[in-house]
Amino acid sequence: MTDAPGVVRITDVAALAGVSPSTVSKALNDTGSLRPATRAKVREAAERLGFVPDATARSLSARRSFTVGLLSTDSAGRFSLPVVLGAENALVGGQISALLATARHDAVREQHHVRSLVARRVDGIIVTGRTTEPRRPIRVPMPVVYAFAPSQDPQDASVVPDDDAGMTAVAEHLTSLGRRRVAYVGGRGDQAASTQRHDSLRTALRGHDGTLVGDPLYGEWSERWGRLAVDLVLGDHRAGDPLPVDAIAFASDQLARGGCDRLRDRGVRVPEDVAVTGYDDWDVMTLASRPPLTTVDPQLERLGQRSAELLLAAIDGRPSSGVELSPPRLVVRASTMGDA
Amino acid sequence: MTDAPGVVRITDVAALAGVSPSTVSKALNDTGSLRPATRAKVREAAERLGFVPDATARSLSARRSFTVGLLSTDSAGRFSLPVVLGAENALVGGQISALLATARHDAVREQHHVRSLVARRVDGIIVTGRTTEPRRPIRVPMPVVYAFAPSQDPQDASVVPDDDAGMTAVAEHLTSLGRRRVAYVGGRGDQAASTQRHDSLRTALRGHDGTLVGDPLYGEWSERWGRLAVDLVLGDHRAGDPLPVDAIAFASDQLARGGCDRLRDRGVRVPEDVAVTGYDDWDVMTLASRPPLTTVDPQLERLGQRSAELLLAAIDGRPSSGVELSPPRLVVRASTMGDA
Numbered sequence: 139m140t141d142a143p144g145v146v147r148i149t150d151v152a153a154l155a156g157v158s159p160s161t162v163s164k165a166l167n168d169t170g171s172l173r174p175a176t177r178a179k180v181r182e183a184a185e186r187l188g189f190v191p192d193a194t195a196r197s198l199s200a201r202r203s204f205t206v207g208l209l210s211t212d213s214a215g216r217f218s219l220p221v222v223l224g225a226e227n228a229l230v231g232g233q234i235s236a237l238l239a240t241a242r243h244d245a246v247r248e249q250h251h252v253r254s255l256v257a258r259r260v261d262g263i264i265v266t267g268r269t270t271e272p273r274r275p276i277r278v279p280m281p282v283v284y285a286f287a288p289s290q291d292p293q294d295a296s297v298v299p300d301d302d303a304g305m306t307a308v309a310e311h312l313t314s315l316g317r318r319r320v321a322y323v324g325g326r327g328d329q330a331a332s333t334q335r336h337d338s339l340r341t342a343l344r345g346h347d348g349t350l351v352g353d354p355l356y357g358e359w360s361e362r363w364g365r366l367a368v369d370l371v372l373g374d375h376r377a378g379d380p381l382p383v384d385a386i387a388f389a390s391d392q393l394a395r396g397g398c399d400r401l402r403d404r405g406v407r408v409p410e411d412v413a414v415t416g417y418d419d420w421d422v423m424t425l426a427s428r429p430p431l432t433t434v435d436p437q438l439e440r441l442g443q444r445s446a447e448l449l450l451a452a453i454d455g456r457p458s459s460g461v462e463l464s465p466p467r468l469v470v471r472a473s474t475m476g477d478a
Numbered sequence: 479m480t481d482a483p484g485v486v487r488i489t490d491v492a493a494l495a496g497v498s499p500s501t502v503s504k505a506l507n508d509t510g511s512l513r514p515a516t517r518a519k520v521r522e523a524a525e526r527l528g529f530v531p532d533a534t535a536r537s538l539s540a541r542r543s544f545t546v547g548l549l550s551t552d553s554a555g556r557f558s559l560p561v562v563l564g565a566e567n568a569l570v571g572g573q574i575s576a577l578l579a580t581a582r583h584d585a586v587r588e589q590h591h592v593r594s595l596v597a598r599r600v601d602g603i604i605v606t607g608r609t610t611e612p613r614r615p616i617r618v619p620m621p622v623v624y625a626f627a628p629s630q631d632p633q634d635a636s637v638v639p640d641d642d643a644g645m646t647a648v649a650e651h652l653t654s655l656g657r658r659r660v661a662y663v664g665g666r667g668d669q670a671a672s673t674q675r676h677d678s679l680r681t682a683l684r685g686h687d688g689t690l691v692g693d694p695l696y697g698e699w700s701e702r703w704g705r706l707a708v709d710l711v712l713g714d715h716r717a718g719d720p721l722p723v724d725a726i727a728f729a730s731d732q733l734a735r736g737g738c739d740r741l742r743d744r745g746v747r748v749p750e751d752v753a754v755t756g757y758d759d760w761d762v763m764t765l766a767s768r769p770p771l772t773t774v775d776p777q778l779e780r781l782g783q784r785s786a787e788l789l790l791a792a793i794d795g796r797p798s799s800g801v802e803l804s805p806p807r808l809v810v811r812a813s814t815m816g817d818a
Contacts, residue, residue: 208578219559226580230590235598238548238578240566250570258575361766392762399739399768422732422762426701428739 155183166279168259184279204234206449207255209276211241211248211287212268216420217438221266221285224442225449234261234450243268252276262449265289266442270298270331281452285445286438288461295452297445300463301331302338304434307468308387308415309342311432315474317385317413319351323367323397324389327356335389335417351383364388364396368404377405384412385474391416391423394431398473402428414473429472436466495523506619508599525617544574546789547595549616551581551588551627552608556760557778561606561625564782572790574601583608592616602789605629606782610638610671621792625785626778628801635792637785640803641671642678644774647808648727648755649682651772655814657725657753659691663707663737664729667696675729675757691723704728704736708744717745724752725814731756731763731773738767738813754813769812776806 152159157180164170165180206229212218226236237260241248255263255278262280267273267287275289276282282289288296312320322339324332336354343350355370357363371383388394394416401408408414408429416424419435441464448458492499497520504510505520546569552558566576577600581588595603595618602620607613607627615629616622622629628636652660662679664672676694683690695710697703711723728734734756741748748754748769756764759775781804788798 205577222578223580226578230587233594235594236578237545238562238566238576240563247570254573254575392766396766426732426736 150187151180151184154187155180181279185277202261202453203259205237205258205260206234206446207237207239207251207258207260207263208266209239209241209248209251209255209263210266211243211273212266217268217286218266220438221442221445224439224444225264225266225285225446226442227439228443228446228450248276252278256280261453264442264445264449269329270301271329281449281457283445283449283452285442292461293459295448295458296461297441297448297464298461299436299438299441300465301334301436303463304417304436304466304468305335305338305387306342307466308417308434309339309346309348311468311470311474312385312387312413312415313343313346313348315413318348319383320348320385320387321351321371321383322354322387322389323364323371323393324354324356325359325363325393327354332356332389339387359390359392361392361396361399364393365400367393368397368400372404372406375404375406381406381411385414386412387415389417391418391420391427391431391433394433394473395423395427398427398429398431409472409474409476416473419467419469424469424471427473429476432471432474433469434466435469437464440464490527491520491524494527495520521619524619542601542793543599545577545598545600546574546786546793547577547579547591547598547600547603548606549579549581549588549591549595549603550606551583551613552606557626558606558608560778561782561785564779564784565604565606565625565786566782567779568783568786568790572786574790588616592618596620601793604782604785604789609669610641611669621789621797623785623789623792625782632801633799635788635798636801637781637788637804638801639776639778639781640805641674641776643803644757644776644806644808645675645678645727646682647806648757648774649679649686649688651808651810651814652725652727652753652755653683653686653688655753658688659723660688660725660727661691661711661723662694662727662729663704663711663733664694664696665699665703665733667694672696672729679727699730699732701732701736701739704733705740707733708737708740712744712746715744715746721746721751725754726752727755729757731758731760731767731771734771734773734813735763735767738769738771742768749812749814749816756813759807759809764809764811767813769816772811772814773809774806775809777804780804 148159148162152162162180164172165177208222210218229236239251241251263282264285266285270287272290273287275291275294284296288298320343322336324336326332340350355367386397388397394414398408398414401412406412416431416433419433424431424433444464488499488502492502502520504512505517548562550558569576579591581591603622604625606625610627612630613627615631615634624634624636628638662676664676666672680690695707726737728737734754738748738754741752746752756771756773759773764771764773784804
């Protein structure tokens, strides 16, 4: 059997460390009797090469901990929590326990967690983040899958939400309802969750006889900005005047909820005059909004579950590589369709 | 040294199982060579007595896993997540790893998790819940602390939010502002988080020349119910008429936010005409509300941290017993004080 090019093998680590492959195995699995200096040398070599033990190497070791690390950088947890829950769900099915490690955006704390997970010889690690911005990879001697926030290294295995499919579904839904002039309101302008959704919406609208009206509006991820953005879209429009748009696509449910509130304040009816869509399917926003929001559910639990499946496969010697897109789901409510 | 009355000692377990104390230790720590039937007999005896190994018993064992289980029944995570994060934070400080186990209100799944945590010989378990309703205790041969949702067994160690102190702070704040006629809106009427806060508010208002107006209103934990409840409080009041109340205390931020929206819809100014308070200090509600909400922060991370401290003490042979109240904090914003 020939390894794929670029895959670091146990013999590569052995060569760099100047020891035998079985010594590498002992050093990385903390078995056998080795001098501390030898162990350190092997670990340094493995870390430098980014070595991930494959099934052959693993079989040299009698040990598996049946434990997986869940490393999260997110303290708020709104996005990472469903990912973690989905992953944990899949792991329980595989009789694997999950070690929780939350780093709270603190690099030192993350390093501490990573070392601790390695010291406990977890079989693999799932790394989740607060946003979908690519993150610095961790270097550990076991398989890693990045969930939600992809690794900056395209060779790593990452599972991310398919925002392009989500926004395309929004554009198709709005145009199928006869809406043609759509404004877009994003959150922070320096984040892919804002900019990529804009690009996807623009492209998809063009393909369906729709038009993106005006420049994308970027601000912050808050209801307040959703309200302000509606004022920017409407300008000095007064109740009864022709409206500049017949739909507004917001990049989050919080933005959309603030938008609905301001539209109502200004006497614009949702969805009769302007249809509104959100993003995230966050129930406390979508259901409390007046009217309830049509939105995109990124299905984050499923994403977490899929990440765990990829990790378990990698632990079993079937590693994957590259970015996998996890499919979203359009959820239609009264903000586009009215009360049925 | 004499143990406190009611504390089950290793000798009690040994007597019930008809074996020596060192056999009990071996059986519970899975060390030494014992017949499976002996192990089973000891475990049954330990479970029946609710035995918690103390420092002496533990010292008979060479092993500590430096791992603690975090068992959560909550899949939504809004309340249990900060508790878990607080606990994890305290554990990291003590070089302890946290095994996450979420049961999702599923008794079979919870049993599976409990068995799995015991099999991994965690040093202790923190049990969290979705509500503050007392929950059935788990029976395991290691220390347990119940966080947020207390154990039904008053002998167990539980840490719960001090709702009485929270609502008393609300009453003192409102009366200090000259508000005297306060309506109360709870969530579900069959939950302590609704009923106890009512009782505390009524008692505290009496002590500060205030009055609770009308019966408590119970419904569901949603903004929608907050809006409906305002209609019940105002009756057929019209803008300009004298108001039946000068403050409304809601049992959650979601309720209070819905309430603010409906008060504005009906032309009642917050806080000039009616002051509004929430509960929970949930930022997506308190900050997005118009106006932002005065509320009570139950400091759940701190509660989780305290639970971990009690668990670590119990693991070190200093167990505690009974319910400890974790202090809340009043957070004042524009819904009672206006824009300063």
